């Protein structure tokens with residue numbers, strides 16, 4: 032069963048059955064303003080922070096699904112019939128109307144055909160502006176002149192979600208609205224600098240700023256009184272709940288199309304008037320839309336591929352990089368799952384997001400890297416969750432926060448946790464993140480940039496990386512294995528005094544990456560020191576972490592093994608196997624055995640489970656993972672994020688068929704026609720898929736903001752298709768299914784283009800026989816080429 036299809040030409044996912052069981056969402060806005068919007072136009076906007084920069088209100092996890100939203104109602108003024116341009120909230124019987132939603136790259140378009148009228152509404156946030164434009168077109172397809180009323184509707188929110196959701200005593204009496212010269216201005220009395228506006232390119236016939244006047248008593252967004260009456264009541268008020276509804280009646284001749292542009296933005300009436308003037312010119316709207324299209328066209332052009340696999344092509348050329356880049360921009364706390372209750376950046380999540388995104392948005396990645404380093408302590412660990420606004424150069428937390436947060440007793444100072452509350456992996460990701468950025472861009476000078484620490488002092492980027500490595504080197508147990516602390520990558524493995532094999536492998540991996548930098552810079556002293564640490568880890572791992580058939584996941588504080596065949600539950604953990612291999616630490620025969628065990632015990636048609644067998648009894652020595660229902664999240668679901676690590680490990684072992692089997696098992700594209708099982712949108716990776724121990728086996732949950740997108744992108748582009756930037760050149764080292772005859776990649780790197788064509792006449796998975804660069808045979812890396820050049824690369828596998 033399916034609800035839509037991929038329109039490759041337009042890079043859109045088209046939902047042509049709008050009665051989807053869960054919200055299919057999209058992200059609008061690439062800079063400050065963001066809207067999370069569903070296929071039914073439900074959702075919310077914020078500026079900067081989903082916690083304290085709210086613009087519109089949303090009732091999360093509600094019934095009915097995703098309300099309220101950013102709606103346009105149409106009303107036939109002859110008959111009084113009304114509907115919305117998105118299927119909901121009016122929800123016309125789908126036998127009588129045709130509804131389509133097109134989620135595109137940073138825009139969503141809603142189309143409907145009903146009652147002799149075709150209408151469409153495109154929502155997007157233009158670059159350089161904190162405003163969401165609603166480009167509405169209404170066409171009369173009947174043979175008589177029609178009088179159609181149009182009403183916009185959003186429900187405004189207080190800026191801070193906590194006040195908006197809980198403190199009505201303050202909220203309801205401190206917010207007010209007015210409408211002058213066609214601009215609705217919503218403001219918050221306690222914070223008079225913060226306003227939101229709603230305006231349009233037309234002179235409204237009527238308006239409502241008061242929600243309950245627009246909706247009416249005992250009604251909802253499905254049947255608002257104002258729309259039913261054909262007119263708003265020109266309401267506005269100091270205090271109460273507020274909305275943005277502008278109403279205009281249009282007379283439309285047969286065959287005629289009218290266009291109206293609505294604008295929802297951050298800022299007061301003056302800003303609204305300026306914005307109104309600017310976008311009343313439709314050519315400016317068209318240009319702004321074209322800019323968004325170009326933004327993605329040019330970024331995605333950095334990597335395009337044609338492989339024998341349709342799903343891989345569609346996902347790698349459009350949707351996976353789009354999702355990965357969205358994670359870098361909006362991190363984790365702005366979705367329908369995390370609805371603004373937290374703000375800022377997760378250390379490990381953001382660091383990992385940047386790893387995949389340097390191709391697409393190097394500037395944004397660089398900004399994030401600096402923010403991450405500012406949130407690193409001089410001890411070397413990272414602050415697990417932080418708001419970059421609190422980490423400015425001066426270390427003055429209050430300097431950057433909106434004053435709305437600073438009232439009362441709220442303590443906004445930077446809190447440095449005790450060791451037991453530190454996550455042992457956080458800062459290690461920084462090493463890989465910086466290395467990938469350097470390899471992609473060649474911006475080696477970045478290493479010399481001085482960046483402050485979260486607590487005291489500052490150091491160069493290079494020294495920040497050493498601090499991260501030193502922290503892990505310091506916090507090892509007597510057996511040489513890294514301590515697990517509050518959590519390692521797995522939030523629900525809480526070892527406190529115990530040890531984590533995953534962090535041990537990660538440490539080894541980060542040391543290897545760092546050593547490449549040190550070698551490139553000829554820093555022999557560092558190379559020597561960190562290679563020595565790496566070899567100590569290798570010995571400790573060999574002595575302590577092999578369980579006989581696979582690698583252990585660690586030890587509890589009391590010294591019990593985790594992830595051992597001796598146990599009844601939690602015998603085998605995926606990450607212990609993939610990281611032993613991916614880090615380069617495991618010897619070959621153990622690597623093969625460990626990865627074979629993962630294949631045999633953890634894999635099914637939807638991907639690899641995180642562990643086996645699921646826990647059924649709480650065990651606080653291991654952590655919260657044992658207190659989650661079986662098959663859900665960290666307790667033996669098919670957690671998406673670690674699957675690409677197994678792909679990378681298989682590619683390192685040269686097993687291209689298996690790597691690709693893992694890749695396609697989780698590829699959302701291939702689940703488009705099994706929505707009765709998957710439910711979630713098929714263009715986005717989800718955080719996890721319910722595991723085999725759950726009755727909803729195969730159901731995907733928590734779309735969009737997950738490290739899976741970035742890691743799948745990395746695994747597919749750098750390891751399966753195998754084009755990897757290094758400090759000195761481009762490495763081509765694919766690991767593909769044996770039955771692939773050929774594939775090609777257009778890769779832009781350091782300013783020039785490489786048209787790479789790979790032939791596989793011997794049907795191998797791995798191995799490069801020859802490379803020709805612009806007709807000349809070369810060995811090893813493809814050197815950096817003159818910026819602006821187009822280069823032909825012919826690769827022969829065998």
Ligand code: GLC
Nearest residue numbers: 379380520521522523665718
């Ligand atoms: C979630 C968190 C991430 C963590 C993972 C596993 O995806 O965002 O930080 O690594 O769960 O617990």
